[in-house]
Amino acid sequence: MKDKIRVAQYGCGKMSIYTMRYVQEKGGQLVAAFDMNPHVIGKDISEITGTATTAPEGVVVQDASRAEEELKRIKPDVCLITTMSLLRDVEEALMICARNGINAITICEEAIYPWNSDPEMTRKIDELARETGCTICGTGYQDVFWGNLITTLAGATHRITKIKGKSSYNVEDYGIALAKGHGAGLTLEEFESEIARADNISDEERQKLVDQGTFLPSYMWNVNGWLCSQLGLTVTRQTQTCVPQTCQEDLSSSTLGMTVPAGKATGMSALVVTETEEGITIESECIGKVYAPDECDRNEWTIQGEPETQVVITRPSTVELTCATMVNRIPDVMNAPAGYVTTEKMPRTLYRQGSLESYLI
Amino acid sequence: MKDKIRVAQYGCGKMSIYTMRYVQEKGGQLVAAFDMNPHVIGKDISEITGTATTAPEGVVVQDASRAEEELKRIKPDVCLITTMSLLRDVEEALMICARNGINAITICEEAIYPWNSDPEMTRKIDELARETGCTICGTGYQDVFWGNLITTLAGATHRITKIKGKSSYNVEDYGIALAKGHGAGLTLEEFESEIARADNISDEERQKLVDQGTFLPSYMWNVNGWLCSQLGLTVTRQTQTCVPQTCQEDLSSSTLGMTVPAGKATGMSALVVTETEEGITIESECIGKVYAPDECDRNEWTIQGEPETQVVITRPSTVELTCATMVNRIPDVMNAPAGYVTTEKMPRTLYRQGSLESYLI
């Protein structure tokens, strides 16, 4: 019988409540946890998950500044990183793992395919991981719902001309910062100057930011890269635009503490358009806005070509789906070759009926 | 550079119009075609597909009675079989391929997972194919839309309790025989005695039919077997029931040449329920009926558990999706080990951007 998989958790916020419980319910063993928030450091992880820990002595969240030393000593099989959304913000955690030969999985949104937004940093992590013989990867909701779901349906298609994707969330479900970042409540003129302008740059300017590692990719930027890589397409051009969303009638927003009048921005769509040598276009958008009463979270994709196929996921439980995907990916990451290995190069995600270690090759 | 894949077509009806064109457009070479219909025999396949054949000398449809002799001589890489829906009805074609070491793919609905409906015949084909070193498999619409689509989403799920599937078609799109077979126009009493009764049998009686190779599986019977095998579940019990569908208002049916009054059967659902040792239940139904004005083809599945996820495909182009899946499966079948290999044991279906032979390992 194989040993239980030993897992470290890096970032003990909202997502970790699920990932840590899922790891334990799938027969994994939590061996360490780190965070930088003083309110979280020192807690036993059972206080965070609300369920008993399978580790008999318990696992106490330690200050992230001790992570390298501790991970070197404990040598977990894999480290789950759930802290931030940009590669530069999870760089430190990923580099600690890469330096010490520890497999790492992060739900950092950029990490799903960082080759097209921060290639230099990705290469740096990749090289180090190859040297020490571990695998680093990004996963999460997009791995399945903006990735494998689409490529599975593409497998039933004869000829694709365009792929259109649209995923939406209600900014009311998050804090004021996110609502403001989406331009909710702005006039269309204000939206243009305060939000849209950052992406009004030439292809050359954008490429320079990418090369410097200072580009700010929207979620779909990396997803389109993942899809093109999976489908074997060569990207010729990719652009990103922020488009204001409006509503026909006034909408009250409790997060903003105001009524957004008809015609003003309720939020925005970050639209990414990718053109390829093969003539296939990918247009995907991520829409965050104050919902009208009849709206709900939706993930909707259309594959155009011969034939055309539309798939809709209504009210996806994004948090649970993200965390289940992350935990189900643990055996894949341990089975993968060394390096920064994006998940389109792994088997598609699979349900884990058995204990996680039973899926190790 | 690899050689083009050489393909034979067995059954030159409606589906072959698509499969033969798709093969050629994906860089395959059609080398033979067979049928038993005197109106089709002797035609050049370009007359059937309506497009030019890439074979310079053309390919003429031959009498299926000559298939064994011809296939033995021509030795195609793979034979596409699009004739009938039950394994016993494609047995001859599959056995010809298995005897002569020719890979075969069929869209016979039972063939997607015949181990649970006609295990003896499946074993017989499997053994022969292993001896001669070829692969036999079933694919089609269900491979993706009732199979890989569901298992891909299952890969984002922590704990499944039940999987519910529902796929519908309009009996008006088919002939009178199908409409009658679905009980359209019957009273509920007539439906019970004429349609539902055949499945009102004990588990032992059903098992006996399966063992004898005389059981009549509905489409979902084999699909549930495929899903359980893919998810690693052990079936403890499986039942099949035909449930009449009714409508609240009168519906006129041009196929039946009558108005189906409110309350009478508009068609039926073939419902298959599978229980497993692992406690996961699969309930899937295939609904064929005279549609009310607001209804359309739908394929809808819900994975219940943590979390619950619902996927809907509206108006799937079943014919094209079936044929594209079949052609996209050609490299998988050639790459698979010898025997009767069901597709849940292969990679999930993939889009073929390049020529088919470029996907051979």
Ligand SMILES: NC(=O)c1ccc[n+]([C@@H]2O[C@H](COP(=O)([O-])OP(=O)(O)OC[C@H]3O[C@@H](n4cnc5c(N)ncnc54)[C@H](OP(=O)(O)O)[C@@H]3O)[C@@H](O)[C@H]2O)c1
């Ligand atoms: N890919 C996906 O599908 C997906 C889905 C959901 C969420 N996510 C992403 O996952 C991340 C975590 O989400 P969440 O809801 O769990 O957020 P959260 O509740 O804010 O938890 C993050 C935790 O990590 C800590 N942290 C931040 N930076 C750190 C660092 N450098 N070192 C150690 N600890 C650090 C935070 O501390 P402080 O509180 O002090 O900042 C916080 O305790 C977010 O970036 C989110 O966008 C991705």
